[in-house]
Amino acid sequence: MTAANNRRTIAVASGKGGTGKTTISTNLALVLAQQGKSVELLDCDVEEPNCHIFLKPQIHSSKPVNVLYPSVIQDKCTGCGVCAQVCEYSAIVVVKNKVLVFPGLCHSCGGCTLFCPEEALEEVERQVGIVEEGSSSGIHVIQGLLDITELMSAAVINGVKKSAGLSDIVIIDSPPGTSCPVIESVKDADFVLLVTEPTPFGLNDLKLAVGMVRQLGIPFAVAINRCDMGDGEVQRYCDDEHIRIILEIPDDIRIAQAYSRGEMIINVLHEYKGLFVQCLETFFNQKDPGLNTGQDGQ
Amino acid sequence: MKIAVSATGKSLDDQVDARLGRVQCFLIVDTETMEFHALDNASINAGGGAGIQTAQMLSEQNVKAVLTGNCGPNAFQVFNAAGIQVIVGVSGVIRTAVEQFKSGAFSQAATPNVAPHSGMKGGGGMGRGRR
Numbered sequence: 001m002t003a004a005n006n007r008r009t010i011a012v013a014s015g016k017g018g019t020g021k022t023t024i025s026t027n028l029a030l031v032l033a034q035q036g037k038s039v040e041l042l043d044c045d046v047e048e049p050n051c052h053i054f055l056k057p058q059i060h061s062s063k064p065v066n067v068l069y070p071s072v073i074q075d076k077c078t079g080c081g082v083c084a085q086v087c088e089y090s091a092i093v094v095v096k097n098k099v100l101v102f103p104g105l106c107h108s109c110g111g112c113t114l115f116c117p118e119e120a121l122e123e124v125e126r127q128v129g130i131v132e133e134g135s136s137s138g139i140h141v142i143q144g145l146l147d148i149t150e151l152m153s154a155a156v157i158n159g160v161k162k163s164a165g166l167s168d169i170v171i172i173d174s175p176p177g178t179s180c181p182v183i184e185s186v187k188d189a190d191f192v193l194l195v196t197e198p199t200p201f202g203l204n205d206l207k208l209a210v211g212m213v214r215q216l217g218i219p220f221a222v223a224i225n226r227c228d229m230g231d232g233e234v235q236r237y238c239d240d241e242h243i244r245i246i247l248e249i250p251d252d253i254r255i256a257q258a259y260s261r262g263e264m265i266i267n268v269l270h271e272y273k274g275l276f277v278q279c280l281e282t283f284f285n286q287k288d289p290g291l292n293t294g295q296d297g298q
Numbered sequence: 299m300k301i302a303v304s305a306t307g308k309s310l311d312d313q314v315d316a317r318l319g320r321v322q323c324f325l326i327v328d329t330e331t332m333e334f335h336a337l338d339n340a341s342i343n344a345g346g347g348a349g350i351q352t353a354q355m356l357s358e359q360n361v362k363a364v365l366t367g368n369c370g371p372n373a374f375q376v377f378n379a380a381g382i383q384v385i386v387g388v389s390g391v392i393r394t395a396v397e398q399f400k401s402g403a404f405s406q407a408a409t410p411n412v413a414p415h416s417g418m419k420g421g422g423g424m425g426r427g428r429r
């Protein structure tokens with residue numbers, strides 16, 4: 001399939017929540033769709049997907065995300081305790097020769113089943129979330145939703161990513177932070193756009209996020225939301241580190257108002273569309289990327 | 299009868315620690331003789347499931363009861379499977395707590411009294427930041 005070869009994946013990430021990550025990923029996707037590109041938006045913030053608030057997609061399919069966990073075949077189990085020794089997550093323990101499984105802690109590694117000398121374990125499925133697909137203004141929207149009591153977001157994020165792949169451009173709205181689910185969301189991207197705010201907290205979280213993408217070796221650039229507030233420290237840091245800032249959204253009360261009404265910036269505040277168009281041009285113009293992993297700056 | 303007490307230090311005159319999975323050590327006390335020894339909690343720095351590992355460790359000590367402050371559902375389930383009584387909400391000097399236990403002043407907890415992972419550093423722990 002040609003689409004697979006030419007497909008470009010941009011992950012929009014942020015060291016903390018509430019920086020405008022979703023605003024940016026949804027507006028970028030909409031600009032691309034309005035330009036006639038085939039685009040998918042993956043909402044990988046599976047604990048709290050919110051792209052749908054702005055894009056209001058018509059959901060046309062929904063499927064469960066299942067994970068495997070071990071179940072004990074009592075007749076065969078000798079209570080030897082090997083499974084508990086194998087498990088890194090305390091998801092299976094043996095007390096008084098009885099095996100106890102904690103499905104919520106299980107990472108589905110399969111180790112216990114593999115090493116059980118009596119073949120007394122079998123892997124069974126349980127549902128931890130759903131993946132929904134829909135469309136909105138020419139964007140194929142795929143969102144994951146982790147069940148509220150579950151911890152294994154990575155499984156749902158994977159489910160979302162597996163459902164993608166029909167379009168030329170994929171935009172990923174990743175969860176906030178720099179933990180495992182974030183890495184799961186961004187690791188296969190061609191490019192990461194790190195969203196931040198020009199505040200001391202924003203800078204601190206940006207540094208963590210930069211550390212993460214450098215570790216992953218993915219090209220990246222920075223987007224600054226509410227760029228005209230703050231003291232310029234974020235800009236200075238990016239300069240020093242030779243990190244390109246490819247999108248700066250001003251602190252405009254009308255943007256906040258549009259956000260609170262669930263409206264898309266480029267639809268209601270046309271003057272800002274150019275910013276997103278430019279950002280995408282910089283990204284797609286690979287001849288002058290200036291987009292780096294920051295290694296040359298060290 | 300052998301019982302375990304989550305402890306802030308290694309003598310009977312130290313305090314009962316409210317934590318279970320993240321406690322530094324336990325005193326394993328013989329209620330008849332008041333002889334005891336300290337047992338370091340190997341799970342204190344475990345990534346997750348510390349309560350489960352702690353409960354498993356205590357079950358290997360063949361204790362009949364555990365006196366502590368808080369016990370989450372996972373550890374509770376392990377204690378139940380091991381037939382170990384769980385007594386929560388205990389505080390104060392360990393020696394006094396053991397005496398109270400002997401006199402039957404405590405009743406066994408019927409349910410866990412805290413949410414899972416609540417003993418993790420930063421409070422939130424493995425729990426999630428659903429806003």
Ligand code: SF4
Pocket residue numbers: 072076077078079080081082083084094099115116117118119120121
């Ligand atoms: S390894 Fe297998 S036989 Fe041994 S305790 Fe676990 S389930 Fe039972």
Ligand code: SF4
Pocket residue numbers: 069070086087088089090091092105106107108109110111112113
């Ligand atoms: S599958 Fe892996 S994580 Fe799950 S209980 Fe077995 S060893 Fe532990």
